[in-house]
Amino acid sequence: MNSRVILITGANGGLGQAIARAFLAESPQNIVWLGVRSRREQAESASRESPDRCRLLDLEVTSAAAWHLGVQAIVGDCQRLDVLVNNAGQHQDGLLAQLSWNSWREVLSANLDSTFLGCQAVLPTMISQRAGRIVNVASLSALLAPAGQTNYSAAKAGVVALTRSLAKEVARIGITVNAVCPGYVQTGALADLNEEARAAALSRIPMRRFGQPEEIAAAVRFLACPEASYITGSVLKVDGGIL
Amino acid sequence: MMVENLMLQVPTTEIADDQPLFGPGSLGLDSVDALQLVVALEKHFGLKIPDPAAAREILQNVGTIVSAVQKKLAGAA
Numbered sequence: 649m650n651s652r653v654i655l656i657t658g659a660n661g662g663l664g665q666a667i668a669r670a671f672l673a674e675s676p677q678n679i680v681w682l683g684v685r686s687r688r689e690q691a692e693s694a695s696r697e698s699p700d701r702c703r704l705l706d707l708e709v710t711s712a713a714a715w716h717l718g719v720q721a722i723v724g725d726c727q728r729l730d731v732l733v734n735n736a737g738q739h740q741d742g743l744l745a746q747l748s749w750n751s752w753r754e755v756l757s758a759n760l761d762s763t764f765l766g767c768q769a770v771l772p773t774m775i776s777q778r779a780g781r782i783v784n785v786a787s788l789s790a791l792l793a794p795a796g797q798t799n800y801s802a803a804k805a806g807v808v809a810l811t812r813s814l815a816k817e818v819a820r821i822g823i824t825v826n827a828v829c830p831g832y833v834q835t836g837a838l839a840d841l842n843e844e845a846r847a848a849a850l851s852r853i854p855m856r857r858f859g860q861p862e863e864i865a866a867a868v869r870f871l872a873c874p875e876a877s878y879i880t881g882s883v884l885k886v887d888g889g890i891l
Numbered sequence: 892m893m894v895e896n897l898m899l900q901v902p903t904t905e906i907a908d909d910q911p912l913f914g915p916g917s918l919g920l921d922s923v924d925a926l927q928l929v930v931a932l933e934k935h936f937g938l939k940i941p942d943p944a945a946a947r948e949i950l951q952n953v954g955t956i957v958s959a960v961q962k963k964l965a966g967a968a
Contacts (some may be wrong), residue, residue, distance in 0.1 A: 775930045817923060 651677030653726040654871055654872075655718075657709050657766060660684050660691045662835035663785070666861030667733055668694060670869040672701060681722055683707035683736065683799045709736045709762035715735030715769035722774055725766070730777075731872045732809075734763045735785040739800040753798045759803035760810070780823040781872040784811045785864075788831040788887050804829075808883055815881030824880035827872040831887025833859045853888035894929045897924050910953040917935070925950055932956070937964045 658664045659682035663706065666829060668691075671680050682691040683705050693836040695702045722729050728747065731885050737759040741749040763784050772778025789797050792803035815825040822830045832849050838858060850856060867886045871874060885891055893906075896922065898910075911917035913925070928950060930950065932938045938960055940946050949959045 772930050772933070775927055776934050817926075820923065821927060 651675060651679065651847045652730040653679050653681070653722065654731040654733065655681045655705070655722060655729060656735055656772070657683035657707060657762065658785075660687045660689070661735075662861045663830070663833060663864055664735050665690050665694060666865035667735060670862070670865040671731070671872075672698060674873075679703065679726055681705045683709065683718065685709070685848055706762075709766065710757045712765050712769070715765045719769045719773060725738065728777060729785070731781045732766055733783045733785065733872070734766045735868075736762050737785065737787075737803075739797065741800065742797045743796060744798040744879060747799060755799040756806075757805045759800065760806040763807050763810060764866050766811070769825075771818070774823045775818070776802040777819055778822045780818075781876075782811075782814070782823065782825040783868050783871045784808075784825070784827045785868065785885070786827045786829045786855060786883070787809070788829050788885060788891060790829060791883075791891055811883065812881045819880055824871070824876065826876075826879060826882045826884065828864065828867050828871065829883055829885045829887065830864045831859060831885070831890050833861060833864055835861060840859055841885050852890055853887070857888065859886060859888055860864070892931055892935060893928065893956075896927050906953060908957070909952050911952055912950055928956075932960070936963055938962045 652671075652675065654782050656664055656671075659668055663749040664682070668680050668682060671678050678701060680702050681704075682695065682702065684691045685706070685708055688704065691704055695704050705718050706717045719729065738755060740755050742751065749869060767782055770780065770782070784807050785803040786807040787800070789801045790808045793805070808829070811825050811827040818825065832853060838846075850858070864886050867884050871882070871884060899918070901918070906918060912920045925946060929940045929946060932940065940949055949955055
């Protein structure tokens, strides 16, 4: 496979790190840029292990200016950008009746605005290349909309709709845009659930186990691979059979 | 540049300088073609088209695009 230049946002968390490893393993020539902001220990460690192929990028994903500078830095260094994985996100759960305006706005911004800004920032480069892959990490919450996640579900549902709409806009330019909807994944966020909540979650999963970050990363990498050239506007659930 | 970037099936010799690019009686380009043109003009000539209103002005036909590029290059000289 030819070398590719990949940018992954939210690259410090368990899922971001797994996605980075998947692309590094895909080809010894790939260069993976890890978009991070405040939390960066895992990303720094990955970058130290493969300094030639794994680079840190300070990126405030809710800032258009930061995105512009970040993409400029990548293209200045590598002369191309082949894959964007919009993985950054956050949730602040609570019942809508008690949710603060800040909780609503921050979650919409971190999940949906960031995806919009990221896509807009990379498109000129990908249009110029007449090639590109954008994979947006949404969530099963976009489709199931569980109670206590009106903000997160709305944001991720927005990511799904943005994905499908943008895919149509850029399809004939050789750019594919797809979304992955992970279900319950064994990451730090799941560790916050108490025993009762974990048992309840497991009982809803036909596979009776949580997903591993590597399993989600494999789906992301598949949608971004050259062989997925006729797949665009798709929403791939990776959920152990819940939906 | 236009024929190549937009993969038009029309030879350059058949595109008159004043033929509209969009709308009735035009070359039949659409908004996605306009997007590609905007990106290509910036890449090849450094000509930034800042908003849709400017795009409508500059992308009327080959003649208006050439004028905009010439103005940009003269300004840069």
